[in-house]
């Protein structure tokens with residue numbers, strides 16, 4: 001029988017529930033268990049694709065083209081669980097299913113209600129991965145206990161555990177123990193109250209993971225256990241990690257979190273195999289140097305907006321045994337006049353993906369600076385389109401070259417919409433999405449980095465390199481080093497005689513893992529290190 005672990009959060013959001021869930025999955029896998037993870041998001045968007053990064057951080061893309069919450073990125077980086085669009089369930093999707101069924105008459109004239117119809121729909125999703133191939137399903141609930149919008153989920157979780165057998169389910173509640181600087185104390189009351197909310201609904205959490213800045217005393221743990229009605233040995237502490245989020249599974253393992261779950265669920269035990277992970281953490285905590293890389297973007301204030309990009313850069317640092325200092329630079333503040341000053345001292349420049357016009361000209365200036373000064377450049381999606389525009393304007397002399405996303409009437413639309421995108425009215429789920437093949441050109445930087453001829457990379461964009469300009473740009477030295485063999489679309493551009501200048505139409509950051517850095521990120525950081533050595 002498949003067992004279930006539910007992860008809820010209390011007191012405040014942004015406690016790192018996704019990281020904790022991902023770390024638990026990591027630990028259970030290290031014990032030889034077959035795990036699945038899913039995230040329930042209580043908002044009405046059908047998926048995360050229509051949300052802007054300011055509100056909800058990066059939109060993570062699964063191989064099958066799902067536009068999902070960024071927590072799925074953590075799941076993929078920390079575990080080997082297969083993740084698809086089905087692993088992110090939103091209230092929008094639940095209601096869409098219920099309403100579709102209602103329109104079909106599937107409820108046979110019944111009055112359709114939150115309980116039982118919506119809760120039944122949620123329960124059907126909770127058990128979607130159950131079967132002989134899956135030992136444990138982790139279900140994380142977005143938001144915080146007490147939110148009006150998560151009520152139906154908590155009720156569904158409660159009902160599910162009742163029906164599936166309470167012993168076959170574990171409720172983990174992640175909560176905050178705030179530290180009051182003025183009085184120099186950690187406070188447990190918010191945790192007591194948050195657990196109180198769950199108990200009112202009929203959920204008695206089995207385990208508490210307490211987020212805290214300072215270590216809790218045993219006395220404090222005992223008090224939390226007593227007041228929250230949780231066994232003492234199941235009150236865990238999750239202090240802010242010192243160096244890297246990848247320390248978290250080890251922090252939890254040391255406290256016996258995996259043992260506790262395995263024991264509580266009656267799962268077969270195997271000793272944890274964490275060798276690879278320990279090695280990784282050792283590398284992160286003992287870097288042999290550092291390198292400065294600039295990320296020139298639109299949402300640089302918000303770390304979550306380019307989450308996977310920053311993580312992939314960190315992985316590349318691990319692969320090169322160095323610490324990468326990322327300088328986040330606002331594209332809209334860059335001009336041709338100040339670009340030298342803004343990017344002084346950086347050893348590599350990265351322009352990530354993006355939508356909308358703000359900061360575009362600044363990004364073009366940054367790319368020009370990288371090209372002319374032979375600074376390693378790495379462009380992701382929009383960053384590749386920008387590189388193409390810069391090359392067209394400043395190397396090929398195509399004045400006004402642009403993407404039709406930003407200049408409908410550009411005389412040289414080097415980036416444009418494909419025909420099948422022109423008449424699209426619905427914005428949700430209609431971009432070029434998910435994993436697609438890319439054939440690499442012999443002798444290119446990309447071909448060498450990947451060490452393979454055919455690769456699969458994930459996409460999320462509407463606009464494309466305009467094939468009408470392929471010949472003209474190639475003749476001037478733009479190397480088309482990756483092509484989608486089925487659609488004949490340009491996927492990678494490089495520049496000849498440059499230490500590292502690579503723009504990719506896809507999002508390689510989604511496939512990078514801490515234990516296996518993405519080859520292009522790895523080589524970009526390697527090239528940046530080389531530049532540093534020569535500076």
Ligand code: GLN
Pocket residue numbers: 352353354355356380381382383405460461462463464
């Ligand atoms: N806005 C561009 C497009 O839609 C780039 C998208 C991206 O960077 N993800 O094609």
